[in-house]
Amino acid sequence: MFSQSEENYIKAIYHLSSVSEKGISTNAIAKKLETKASSVTDMVKKLSEKEVVVYKKYQGVTLTDFGKKTAANIIRKHRLWEVFLVEKLNFSWDEVHEVAEQLEHIKSPKLIDELDSFLGYPKRDPHGDPIPDKEGNLPQIQKSLLATLEKNEKGVCVGVNDTSSEFLRFLDKQEIGLGQNIEVLDREPFDDSFLVKINGKEMTISNKVANNIYIQKN
Amino acid sequence: MFSQSEENYIKAIYHLSSVSEKGISTNAIAKKLETKASSVTDMVKKLSEKEVVVYKKYQGVTLTDFGKKTAANIIRKHRLWEVFLVEKLNFSWDEVHEVAEQLEHIKSPKLIDELDSFLGYPKRDPHGDPIPDKEGNLPQIQKSLLATLEKNEKGVCVGVNDTSSEFLRFLDKQEIGLGQNIEVLDREPFDDSFLVKINGKEMTISNKVANNIYIQKN
DNA sequence: AATAATTTTTAGTCTAGACTAAAAATTATT
DNA sequence: AATAATTTTTAGTCTAGACTAAAAATTATT
Numbered sequence: 061m062f063s064q065s066e067e068n069y070i071k072a073i074y075h076l077s078s079v080s081e082k083g084i085s086t087n088a089i090a091k092k093l094e095t096k097a098s099s100v101t102d103m104v105k106k107l108s109e110k111e112v113v114v115y116k117k118y119q120g121v122t123l124t125d126f127g128k129k130t131a132a133n134i135i136r137k138h139r140l141w142e143v144f145l146v147e148k149l150n151f152s153w154d155e156v157h158e159v160a161e162q163l164e165h166i167k168s169p170k171l172i173d174e175l176d177s178f179l180g181y182p183k184r185d186p187h188g189d190p191i192p193d194k195e196g197n198l199p200q201i202q203k204s205l206l207a208t209l210e211k212n213e214k215g216v217c218v219g220v221n222d223t224s225s226e227f228l229r230f231l232d233k234q235e236i237g238l239g240q241n242i243e244v245l246d247r248e249p250f251d252d253s254f255l256v257k258i259n260g261k262e263m264t265i266s267n268k269v270a271n272n273i274y275i276q277k278n
Numbered sequence: 279m280f281s282q283s284e285e286n287y288i289k290a291i292y293h294l295s296s297v298s299e300k301g302i303s304t305n306a307i308a309k310k311l312e313t314k315a316s317s318v319t320d321m322v323k324k325l326s327e328k329e330v331v332v333y334k335k336y337q338g339v340t341l342t343d344f345g346k347k348t349a350a351n352i353i354r355k356h357r358l359w360e361v362f363l364v365e366k367l368n369f370s371w372d373e374v375h376e377v378a379e380q381l382e383h384i385k386s387p388k389l390i391d392e393l394d395s396f397l398g399y400p401k402r403d404p405h406g407d408p409i410p411d412k413e414g415n416l417p418q419i420q421k422s423l424l425a426t427l428e429k430n431e432k433g434v435c436v437g438v439n440d441t442s443s444e445f446l447r448f449l450d451k452q453e454i455g456l457g458q459n460i461e462v463l464d465r466e467p468f469d470d471s472f473l474v475k476i477n478g479k480e481m482t483i484s485n486k487v488a489n490n491i492y493i494q495k496n
Numbered sequence: 497a498a499t500a501a502t503t504t505t506t507a508g509t510c511t512a513g514a515c516t517a518a519a520a521a522t523t524a525t526t
Numbered sequence: 527a528a529t530a531a532t533t534t535t536t537a538g539t540c541t542a543g544a545c546t547a548a549a550a551a552t553t554a555t556t
Contacts (some may be wrong), residue, residue: 065543086504099544101505105541118504118551149392158385168377174367283513304534317514319535324512336521336534 062110064165067134070112071164073123074131083120132196138164139185139192140175141158146186147179153186154228187237188219188274189230198214204277206242206254207270214243217258219274226274234263242275280328285352286311287321288330291341292349301338332399350414356382357403357410358393362432364404365397371404372446405446406437406456406492422495424460424472425488432461435476437492445490452481460493 062070072092076084086100093100108115112127123131131145142161145151151159176182183199184190192198203218216268217240220227236258245262246255252267279287290310294302304318311318327331330345341349356437359381363369369377391412393398393483401417402408421436437460438445454476463480464473470485 063542087502095543096545098506098546102543128439145389148396149389151388151392155388159384159389162384162386166377166380170373171363171367171377174369182460221499236328281512305532313513314515315534316516316536320513 061167062112062130066110067130067165069100069107070123070131070133071129071138073113073121073152074128074135077123083122085120085227090228091120092146129196131199132192134164135198136192136194136196137166137172139189140172140179140182141180142185142187143191144175147182152228152232153226154232156186157223157225165265185239187223202274203244203274205271205273206244206256206265206273207252207267209244209254209275209277211247213277214241215275215277216240217273218276219241221272221274227269230269231273235259235261236273242273279385280330280348284325285348285383286320287318287325287450288341288345288349289352291331291355292346292353292456293340293448301340302329305335305496307339309332318476334374341450350410350416353416354410354412354414355384355390357407358390358397358400360398360403361397361400361409365400369452372443372450374404375441375443399403404456405441406435419494421490421492424474424483424491424493425470425485426464427495429462429464429465429494431495433493433495434458434460435491436494438490439492440490445487448487449491453477453479454491 069089072089076088078093079174080088086097086104089100089104090097104113104115104121107113108121108126111124112130113121113123115121138160141160142156145156145159146153182191190199190201201218203214205221206217209215217236217238220231240259240268241257243257244254245257247253248264249268252270254265254267254270256263256265287307290307291302294306294310298306299443307318308315314334322331322333325331325345326339327482329342330348331338331339331341356378359378360374363374364371364376369433375480393434400409400438407418408419419436420432423439424435427433435454435456436450458477459475462472463475465471466473466482472483472485472488474481474483
């Protein structure tokens with residue numbers, strides 16, 4: 061059994077691992093968790109004791125298989141709760157994150173199994189991210205950043221990179237959402253912006269935005 | 279905003295207050311929370327600082343109006359989550375307590391309002407206890423312990439005193455549940471047991487059990 | 497290769513919330 | 527009313543998890 065604090069570290073390391081592939085630095089973890097590197101060093105030693113991570117001084121940290129499974133389980137809970145909030149409690153996708161941060165720490169296997177069943181075994185959370193199964197397997201869908209599409213390529217919006225309320229509310233305002241068809245009509249070299257057709261509507265999209273929308277090509 | 283620990287103290291004091299009416303002793307609180315009186319003294323000073331309780335050394339503790347409202351809010355959350363677990367997630371009434379103990383600490387007014395609405399604004403939790411409204415008002419129904427009924431008195435089972443899984447599972451086994459009609463056919467002076475008819479079925483009930491079932495007389 | 501800059505760890509503190517043992521206050525008993 | 531028993535508080539510790547400042551190690555730069 062892990063404390064909330066330990067769980068937050070495990071989750072942070074997991075998320076950082078999916079980007080960098082090799083040892084995660086204490087600094088990177090500190091930044092993600094808005095804490096200090098010295099606090100991270102302490103915690104990482106503790107997690108190493110508990111066989112959650114492998115840690116060698118000055119070498120950064122990697123999750124063990126046990127650690128990965130633990131992380132997947134926390135993320136499973138987080139994402140299932142997000143689905144619940146949006147589908148059942150009228151939350152919008154930009155409101156769910158901080159509540160799910162709390163709910164993910166609730167300890168009860170029955171609760172989460174029943175919730176999964178109650179929600180109809182959803183495969184994705186409201187931001188398009190896949191929900192790990194009970195064993196911690198996370199179906200990896202292949203998706204591309206909108207920013208990587210060439211002129212005339214088409215696809216469906218399947219996820220977002222930035223999940224901040226600011227970005228999500230921006231998408232709502234632009235009426236951009238999951239499941240919509242997107243076609244790149246043109247790319248503007250001057251500012252790397254995109255002329256796209258989203259759900260039949262033409263619009264210009266900045267490079268920053270294009271770097272935060274995931275597309276499944278078709 | 280209160281810590282989980284502070285919330286647990288507030289809740290404990292609230293529950294003890296409904297029994298005793300006057301200053302709650304640190305010892306009583308310690309017993310309820312399975313901690314030591316010295317720890318309680320410390321916490322009670324802190325809660326007094328925060329205007330949640332009135333505390334005079336050696337005089338016990340009483341909740342302020344603010345404290346009562348805070349307590350009612352925690353209990354509201356606890357009981358709404360219990361309804362959710364039973365109605366939506368197939369928990370039985372003896373399984374909900376410890377999960378609700380965790381869920382009651384989740385901080386999100388929207389969450390709890392939406393949950394209330396999603397559940398259809400329930401008035402009672404699965405054990406028959408009333409759910410405080412948003413303002414902290416708790417509709418007090420008048421109910422009597424089965425043990426206080428005279429021969430030939432009748433009523434409906436509306437609640438339980440002991441909410442331990444052991445007792446609740448015992449009631450399940452005896453097929454005794456909320457909403458059922460109960461009639462006292464006879465009282466046995468020898469062991470203070472009761473001969474009752476519950477839902478048409480005659481049975482003998484010990485004094486201990488009769489002291490843990492609430493009846494609304496009719 | 498030596499030095500400078502950066503990152504990471506160590507050593508020492510702090511706070512919340514628990515604990516034990518002893519002291520102080522209250523309540524019960526003679 | 528004095529003493530005994532009980533309850534409550536105080537004083538001092540401990541642990542988890544945070545922090546700062548300094549030391550040590552690593553990495554980058556000349």
